[in-house]
Amino acid sequence: MKIDFGATASDYAKYRAGFPSSFFNRLSEYGIGLPAQTIIDIGTGTGTLARGFATRGCHVIAIDPSAAMLEQAKQLDQSANVKIDYRVATAENTGLQESSADVVTAGQCWHWFDRPRAVEEVTRILRANGYIVIAHFDWIPLKGNVVEATEQLIEAHNPAWNMGGRNGLYPMWLRDLGDGGFCEIQTFSYDVFVPYTHEGWRGRIRASAGVKASLTPDQVEVFDRELTALLQAKYPTPILEVHHRVFAAIAKSPKS
Template sequence: MSAPADSTQRFSSRVADYVRYRPDYPPALLDWLHGQIGVPAATPVADIGAGTGISTLMFLDAGHPVVAVEPNAAMRQAAERWLAHDHPQLSFAAGTAEATTLDDASIGLISVAQAFHWFDTEAVRPEWRRILRPGGMALVYWNSRLLDVSPFLSAYEQLLQDYGTDYNAVAERYQDDATMRAWFGDGLRGMVQLPNTQHLDFDGLRGRLLSSSYAPQAGHPRHAPMLEALRALFDAHAVDGRVAFEYRTRAFIGTLD
């Protein structure tokens, strides 16, 4: 599955919403990584497709030295403004998943979060093997929005179908469990699904929607009608001024031998 040529630039105009409204990852993810999988907290991490630094911060807070690899200048600069001052163990690289610019055998753990579905998943393998130390592993994980576990989420899914630009094409890029097991092959060391929830007021819900690459932006004929529909959806389903945006965080880890 290869990424479209402009995939590294899809979020350039959505950086502010991405920083503020995209979900982070549950603490149980690193509990699993450090505990059951046995990855030491001092392991150097390459966070590939780091974006605005949501996943990067998770590893920094756990004590890992991290190099954030991100080709999109606007997103990388947002991460630098947010994180660089308080985290001396953080560095940045303007590389891509297929050409990270990192040194040979310099990384103990590759972290790839939500960006994985944009990569050429075959082209990345030799590059990631090159930068990993012997025995190093790749951790691939993302938040999968639950589509129909509540009336709100069912209605939100319908809104995306009605107003999204290329929503179905983007949604179809996400890999299923069988695909990920095949991608790791005999190197797969573990997989887990963890609950994760955002509680959003209307501004949060609006920002979460507009952070998505398939949401039409201002000037598009579907933009204003989409926001009107979102307001109606929120008013119909909010409890105490918030809606619950529910996910499963899916994670896969293994070697790339």
């Protein structure tokens, strides 16, 4: 399945809920995201993590291969009154100086990378005793909920999409970090419910890999009509409380 998040950049920026403030509060307990830290956010997309850290006084460099996504991120930054250094590059080849970051973060994107090469690059750009944070903020499909029904609809329209049915936990990333020599590996997770209007949920789903990032515009239009009908028929309440799970894996650089 060929993915182009640039094709859904506007919906991604408008409708996709960012990491909650509680996530950044939790990271601060690990000494991450403190004022004046230099944070490099790889696979930044529309800058959800980058903006969260910038509002907390961090110096943030944000990397993404999609110029369209970075343009959306810059517009969102204006509303948030923050300044972030955006650069078009990849997680495997950031082009940044060695030992230039206190923290490297990857939000909702580690699975898209060539992970062994990304680990090498993160190790290179981290300072001694620096940290990596691999984070996710996923919808959670449970029996009968709107997420399960929506995932079934995506699968019907895009059989190549194989990202449904997940539980929001990623123990496999710990293996990536351990194989790369990272130490003091820790995780945390907790659940939250995110309110979406019907319009907002439709926009959020269009912004996913299985819909606007991989289907043709005509296919997206047909899908969106069917999702609209599904929501009206099965989930008619004006506000959908959508089950999400926050997950983070934190580890210290092999450098000492």
